[in-house]
Amino acid sequence: MAFVVELVFRGNESDRSRFGEAHRTYWKRMAARGILLGGGPWRDGTGELLLCEAHDRRTLLRVLQADPYAQAQVVEEPRIREWNALPGHMAPARPERSLPASVAVLTAHERRIATMMLDGLTNKQIAESFTVSTRAVELHITRIYRKLDIRRRAQLAAVIGRGAPRGSVK
Numbered sequence: 126m127a128f129v130v131e132l133v134f135r136g137n138e139s140d141r142s143r144f145g146e147a148h149r150t151y152w153k154r155m156a157a158r159g160i161l162l163g164g165g166p167w168r169d170g171t172g173e174l175l176l177c178e179a180h181d182r183r184t185l186l187r188v189l190q191a192d193p194y195a196q197a198q199v200v201e202e203p204r205i206r207e208w209n210a211l212p213g214h215m216a217p218a219r220p221e222r223s224l225p226a227s228v229a230v231l232t233a234h235e236r237r238i239a240t241m242m243l244d245g246l247t248n249k250q251i252a253e254s255f256t257v258s259t260r261a262v263e264l265h266i267t268r269i270y271r272k273l274d275i276r277r278r279a280q281l282a283a284v285i286g287r288g289a290p291r292g293s294v295k
Contacts, residue, residue, distance in 0.1 A: 127162065128185050130175040131204040132194070138170075140199050147193035156257065159234025160188055163256035172200075176208065178233070230272045238265050242278055243285065 134141055141148075155161040155177070164175035179185035185205065194200045231239065241251050248266070252259045270276060273284050 126179060126181065127208040128177050128179060128182070129206045129208045130164075130177055130185070130189065131172065131206075132175065133172040133201045133204075134170075134194075134199060135201050136199055140197070141194070144193045144197045144199055148199075151192055155188060156255075157234070159232055159237065163254075165256065182207075231269060235265060235269050235272070238262065239269055239281060239285065242266070243282055 152161050152175075160177055160179060162176040162178055164173060164177075166173050177185055177188070179188060182205065189195055189203050189205075192200075195203075238251060241254070246254075248259050248262045252262045255262070269281070273281065275281055275284060
């Protein structure tokens with residue numbers, strides 16, 4: 126289930142800078158686990174918007190409470206809303222299809238990336254949809270290939286049991 130989380134900062138900027146590195150490191154780990162899908166700071170610097178995926182609201186609250194900013198009380202109570210992408214609207218991730226058991230070794234985030242690869246998206250398009258660098262996507266793809274013992278997207282299609290990917294064969 127996807128959620129949009131609005132974090133409003135309180136206190137002064139020195140409070141945020143004291144815990145900023147821990148906050149960024151924490152959310153990088155959450156992105157690697159497939160919980161943080163995208164987001165970033167508001168232009169005026171008074172808060173952040175996060176797009177997260179969690180099993181339910183309670184799970185997401187536990188994740189938010191473990192954020193160093195929350196523990197240091199640098200943010201107000203987060204505003205959380207369930208988010209449903211609508212066709213034709215920009216969405217950070219494609220709806221996940223049911224994948225065969227052969228890919229059970231992949232994390233949920235890796236399965237999302239694999240599905241996007243098979244949908245014919247380029248590494249750049251995948252990176253843009255998750256608001257990460259192309260290099261980050263390349264690292265995820267490398268992990269996917271290693272876990273499945275493959276070397277190309279066409280082999281990914283064979284492992285998952287779908288036809289060759291649409292678009293490029295990179």
